[in-house]
Amino acid sequence: MYQRFSRDSWRDPPIRQISVGIAAAAARKSPLMTITVRTEREGDRARLVPVGTFDVTHAPAVAQAVAQVPPDLEGCRSIDLDLTHLDRIDGAGAVLLARFLDRLDVDGDRTRIVADRNPEAARLITLYRQKRAESAPAPTRAMGLLATIGAVAADLPARVTDTLDFTGRCIAALPKIVTSPRSVDWHSLPRLVQEIGADALPVTSSANLLVGVIIGFLGVSQLGRFGAVVYVPELVVVAHFRELGPLVTAIVVAGRSGAGLASEIATMKVSEEIDALRSMKFDPLLWLVVPRCLALVLVVPLLTWVGDALALLGGLLATVAITDLTPRAYTLATIDAITASHFFGGLVKSPFLALAIGLIACAQGLATQGGAAAVGARTTTAVVLAIFGVIVINSLFTLLYVAVGV
Amino acid sequence: MMPASRPHIIVEDLRIGWGTRVLMEHVTFGIERGTTFAILGGSGCGKSSLLRYLIGLEQPMAGRIDIDGVGQPHLYQGMPAFGVLFQSGALFSSMTLAENLALPLTTWTPIRGATVRDLVQAKLELVGLGPFAEHLPGEISGGMKKRAGIARAMMLEPDLLFFDEPSAGLDPISAVELDELINTLSRDLGITIVIVTHELPSIFLVAHDCIVLDKIAKGIVAQGDPRALREESTIPFVHNFFTRSSPGASASPGR
Numbered sequence: 001m002y003q004r005f006s007r008d009s010w011r012d013p014p015i016r017q018i019s020v021g022i023a024a025a026a027a028r029k030s031p032l033m034t035i036t037v038r039t040e041r042e043g044d045r046a047r048l049v050p051v052g053t054f055d056v057t058h059a060p061a062v063a064q065a066v067a068q069v070p071p072d073l074e075g076c077r078s079i080d081l082d083l084t085h086l087d088r089i090d091g092a093g094a095v096l097l098a099r100f101l102d103r104l105d106v107d108g109d110r111t112r113i114v115a116d117r118n119p120e121a122a123r124l125i126t127l128y129r130q131k132r133a134e135s136a137p138a139p140t141r142a143m144g145l146l147a148t149i150g151a152v153a154a155d156l157p158a159r160v161t162d163t164l165d166f167t168g169r170c171i172a173a174l175p176k177i178v179t180s181p182r183s184v185d186w187h188s189l190p191r192l193v194q195e196i197g198a199d200a201l202p203v204t205s206s207a208n209l210l211v212g213v214i215i216g217f218l219g220v221s222q223l224g225r226f227g228a229v230v231y232v233p234e235l236v237v238v239a240h241f242r243e244l245g246p247l248v249t250a251i252v253v254a255g256r257s258g259a260g261l262a263s264e265i266a267t268m269k270v271s272e273e274i275d276a277l278r279s280m281k282f283d284p285l286l287w288l289v290v291p292r293c294l295a296l297v298l299v300v301p302l303l304t305w306v307g308d309a310l311a312l313l314g315g316l317l318a319t320v321a322i323t324d325l326t327p328r329a330y331t332l333a334t335i336d337a338i339t340a341s342h343f344f345g346g347l348v349k350s351p352f353l354a355l356a357i358g359l360i361a362c363a364q365g366l367a368t369q370g371g372a373a374a375v376g377a378r379t380t381t382a383v384v385l386a387i388f389g390v391i392v393i394n395s396l397f398t399l400l401y402v403a404v405g406v
Numbered sequence: 407m408m409p410a411s412r413p414h415i416i417v418e419d420l421r422i423g424w425g426t427r428v429l430m431e432h433v434t435f436g437i438e439r440g441t442t443f444a445i446l447g448g449s450g451c452g453k454s455s456l457l458r459y460l461i462g463l464e465q466p467m468a469g470r471i472d473i474d475g476v477g478q479p480h481l482y483q484g485m486p487a488f489g490v491l492f493q494s495g496a497l498f499s500s501m502t503l504a505e506n507l508a509l510p511l512t513t514w515t516p517i518r519g520a521t522v523r524d525l526v527q528a529k530l531e532l533v534g535l536g537p538f539a540e541h542l543p544g545e546i547s548g549g550m551k552k553r554a555g556i557a558r559a560m561m562l563e564p565d566l567l568f569f570d571e572p573s574a575g576l577d578p579i580s581a582v583e584l585d586e587l588i589n590t591l592s593r594d595l596g597i598t599i600v601i602v603t604h605e606l607p608s609i610f611l612v613a614h615d616c617i618v619l620d621k622i623a624k625g626i627v628a629q630g631d632p633r634a635l636r637e638e639s640t641i642p643f644v645h646n647f648f649t650r651s652s653p654g655a656s657a658s659p660g661r
Contacts, residue, residue, distance in 0.1 A: 056563040060517055060521065091532075091595065095525050123594055127594055132531055370542070
């Protein structure tokens with residue numbers, strides 16, 4: 001008879017599955033004998049004889065054997081556990097037997113270990129019974145659904161005040177930059193400018209270029225319906241310079257440097273570096289937060305400016321590729337469209353967006369408590385809040401511009 | 407201890423290091439089954455590095471490591487034959503102590519449900535952490551983390567445990583408690599224990615045998631019972647190490 005194999009069955013299964021399989025097989029059919037606890041009864045005396053291998057790989061079978069001991073031991077005044085027929089016992093087997101004896105002894109001490117032939121096993125079981133007796137019961141910490149909702153709700157005001165508190169302390173720390181400039185880590189500034197600015201240039205530039213292409217295509221397809229393709233350059237300038245340039249750049253920086261800064265400071269916090277700084281009378285707000293925020297404020301407008309230029313290029317490529325407009329005509333129309341209000345209206349926003357990213361990332365980092373998992377959670381929160389904050393602040397600026405009529 | 411039996415761990419002419427930099431060479435020693443063996447030496451001499459090779463995290467440049475007659479342990483293959491306590495305990499911070507301890511059981515054995523809970527709780531009680539099953543590692547002290555690390559290392563009932571600086575950073579009372587726990591494991595469970603340490607009181611309390619490593623000699627400078635080495639060794643470094651004196655300094659506190 002042929003047996004058909006699917007292609008997958010030829011491949012080796014993962015290693016873990018194999019060894020678990022071996023352990024399971026070993027537990028199912030022990031080579032020597034099955035694992036049981038034999039019960040012999042004479043009047044009000046009983047004798048329990050565990051037979052087989054009582055170790056961690058056979059633990060399921062051991063647990064089953066122990067559970068199968070008939071409950072008719074009630075009424076026995078003395079129960080002997082005879083360990084002479086044990087093949088092998090380790091900590092796991094000893095624990096299961098110890099818990100079994102604990103259950104039998106609930107109505108008063110009546111069990112006894114017969115240890116003449118196997119003193120090691122007896123000592124092991126006794127060790128685990130002693131440790132149980134010495135140990136206090138564990139308090140339960142499980143929380144119901146309602147309690148969880150309540151705890152989250154009760155936590156909300158504290159979160160808001162924490163944010164306000166952090167902002168306030170940052171503002172209060174500002175004068176100290178001037179009065180004691182040595183409390184700021186100025187040496188890290190070039191490194192931060194490099195990491196946040198120069199290293200981010202490829203990704204922010206290409207994002208802006210692609211957004212320029214998208215606006216170009218969108219303009220051609222929509223304005224083209226009215227024969228107004230000549231207005232596409234102006235659309236690209238207005239849309240990108242005023243809104244999308246600062247926004248796209250800030251979102252990319254928030255995702256990239258926001259995560260980097262938050263996880264760096266969070267790791268410093270959990271490895272007690274922040275505590276070390278404070279013990280040496282450094283204010284982490286000045287030493288860490290100021291240079292990071294400053295680097296962002298310096299660098300993000302520059303990235304935005306480069307991005308603006310590349311978006312114009314993207315718009316040009318898109319328009320020239322699918323319409324009759326010449327590159328020269330497009331360029332001239334673009335130069336006409338650029339006004340100071342469009343150009344600076346966008347760039348003015350960038351430092352504020354950058355500051356928001358820096359403050360949110362540093363605040364989340366400094367608020368970290370716990371271990372590796374807390375670092376991950378805080379970094380995620382920092383990126384989410386930074387991107388959301390960037391969008392909100394950008395919208396507020398747009399509202400302001402509309403109200404003022406710029 | 408049966409001297410005729412094969413040693414639990416054999417290390418032969420081991421050379422370790424990175425790239426062209428040799429950290430240690432000609433390292434040869436054996437560890438008898440059921441004994442407690444200490445790897446000693448000053449800070450930065452490569453004690454912890456040697457441990458990383460013994461447990462199979464790194465490949466040696468030359469020489470042989472043999473545990474239980476099956477060679478250097480392979481990572482990711484088969485159920486682990488030994489437990490390791492790392493310096494900080496290395497508990498997974500996103501899991502409770504009970505979940506940390508249950509992980510090796512549920513991964514490597516078919517044990518599930520109430521049996522897992524019983525085994526985990528018993529191990530926690532063994533190291534005196536019975537009431538802390540539902541705590542996160544961030545909520546307990548450094549000494550408790552180490553004890554929880556020992557409990558996790560023992561979940562699969564290994565006959566071999568590696569401890570990396572178990573009493574470093576502990577107060578003297580916690581350190582003695584830990585040493586007593588190590589003695590309990592060795593005596594009552596018959597486990598072979600390999601300890602990397604430089605805590606003298608702990609060495610004399612628990613170790614049957616030891617090697618002393620030296621940074622300058624790039625290898626073993628002394629080997630044997632630590633109590634005997636303290637009394638008899640004529641090598642200056644070993645003598646200073648065990649009598650806790652630095653060359654040319656008095657042992658009394660300065661004023």
